[in-house]
Amino acid sequence: MQVQAKFIYLLVLIVSVARSNPEEIIRMPEKRVAPVISRLEEFEQKLPGYLNSHNKLAILLDYDGTLAPIADNPSKTQMPVELEKTLHKLAKHPQIFLAVISGRGLKDVQAHVSINGTTYAGNHGLEIEYPDGSRHDYELPAEIKKNYTDMVRELKEQVEKNGAWVEDKRVSLTYHYRDTPVELKDAQKQLATEICLRHGFRANQAHEAIEAKPPVNWNKGEAALYILKQKFGDNWHKDVRVVFAGDDTTDEDAMRVLQGLGRSFRIATDEQIQTFADFRLPKQALMTDLLKWIAQVYVS
Numbered sequence: 001m002q003v004q005a006k007f008i009y010l011l012v013l014i015v016s017v018a019r020s021n022p023e024e025i026i027r028m029p030e031k032r033v034a035p036v037i038s039r040l041e042e043f044e045q046k047l048p049g050y051l052n053s054h055n056k057l058a059i060l061l062d063y064d065g066t067l068a069p070i071a072d073n074p075s076k077t078q079m080p081v082e083l084e085k086t087l088h089k090l091a092k093h094p095q096i097f098l099a100v101i102s103g104r105g106l107k108d109v110q111a112h113v114s115i116n117g118t119t120y121a122g123n124h125g126l127e128i129e130y131p132d133g134s135r136h137d138y139e140l141p142a143e144i145k146k147n148y149t150d151m152v153r154e155l156k157e158q159v160e161k162n163g164a165w166v167e168d169k170r171v172s173l174t175y176h177y178r179d180t181p182v183e184l185k186d187a188q189k190q191l192a193t194e195i196c197l198r199h200g201f202r203a204n205q206a207h208e209a210i211e212a213k214p215p216v217n218w219n220k221g222e223a224a225l226y227i228l229k230q231k232f233g234d235n236w237h238k239d240v241r242v243v244f245a246g247d248d249t250t251d252e253d254a255m256r257v258l259q260g261l262g263r264s265f266r267i268a269t270d271e272q273i274q275t276f277a278d279f280r281l282p283k284q285a286l287m288t289d290l291l292k293w294i295a296q297v298y299v300s
Contacts, residue, residue: 029259031252031274034266038282043293046279050263051297056095056232056240058262059294060224060254063102063109065247066267069284070207072178074104074167077112086291091115093298097240099227101125101220103211103250105169119231123172124213124250125223136226138218140171144200148173151199151212159192171214178208204249211250220246221253237261243294245287252276265290 037043051057061067067087068077079087091098099119102109106122106129113120121128128136140148148171155166155175163179175192177185189210196203196212204211213219224244228236242262244254255264255276266277267284281287 029256029276031276033272034275034277034280036271036280036282037265037286039286040289040292043290047263051241051294053095053298056097057294057298058097058099058228058231058236058240058242059090060099060101060227060242060244062220062246062248062251063100063104063112065207065284066245066251066287067100067113074108074174074176079113080285080288083288083291086288086295088115089295089299090291091117096294096298097231099224101223101227101254103172103174103206103248108169119227121220121223121227123169124211124218125220125226126171126214126218128223128227130230136230138171138216140214140216144214144216145171147199147201148214151196151201154195154199155192158195159188162188164188164192173212174206175210175212176208177210206248206250213250219253220250221255221257224254225257243290245281245290247284 035046037046064070064074064077067083068079071077090096098115098117099121100109100113101121103124104122106120106127109122110120117131119128119130126138152166152168152173159175160166162181162184164175164177167174167176177189180188192210193203196210200215201212202215204213228240228242232240242258244258244262244264245267246254247267251266252275255266258264259276263279264277265279265281266273266275267281267287268275269282273280281290
């Protein structure tokens with residue numbers, strides 16, 4: 001009876017709030033098949049009036065597979081020339097704030113993007129550096145740090161072979177198996193996943209890779225919210241338009257927390273992919289069009 005009474009009380013409370021202030025009702029984010037945008041003109045057609053040069057705009061972007069096409073080796077990735085030129089223009093605009101949130105190590109993603117005035121978040125947001133050089137580093141407990149060291153050692157001993165290798169980013173890692181022969185991939189991938197889980201780390205599937213992240217309540221979504229609050233204050237969502245784009249499962253964390261607060265884009269070829277994003281971009285090349293659409297409003 002107590003449980004039933006509590007349920008009735010909560011239901012009455014929700015109805016009361018909804019009547020007095022409907023915008024206070026919070027809807028849980030949902031995954032669904034998002035509408036697709038496949039050319040430049042469709043951005044304004046499907047988001048009429050969302051951008052306005054009088055509004056502040058925060059652009060939050062993933063790097064691999066988003067700003068740059070996926071490459072055989074992470075060191076070979078490069079932003080397309082037109083995309084990079086447009087991004088530089090946007091970063092200079094006084095109404096625009098730019099942040100890159102990547103699974104790469106902080107210094108690595110900084111070296112690949114290298115745009116003045118940009119806020120960078122590496123290791124899925126565990127390390128953040130602002131344009132003035134100040135930082136926010138998520139401090140991992142000593143036990144997790146030890147488990148990480150043990151995990152890296154075991155991965156290198158057991159599965160760093162047949163073209164696969166471990167990218168050690170100090171607090172998270174990526175196990176790359178793109179170059180592993182097809183007949184060996186599944187077994188190595190499975191063993192790598194088991195090793196990560198055994199040491200208490202989360203193992204997320206990426207593009208021909210496994211992302212091992214520490215078991216803490218911090219991800220690209222938490223990092224995105226933290227960055228926005230630090231830059232614009234607690235009520236940022238009332239004054240700032242937000243555009244987020246990413247291509248991977250780890251980017252879904254940001255798409256989830258920004259659902260209803262901004263506009264997010266998931267780059268994916270799968271027409272039936274379930275996503276928290278507002279729109280799907282079927283290929284990475286459309287990122288240039290996304291940035292050009294923004295530039296048409298703020299720069300042109």
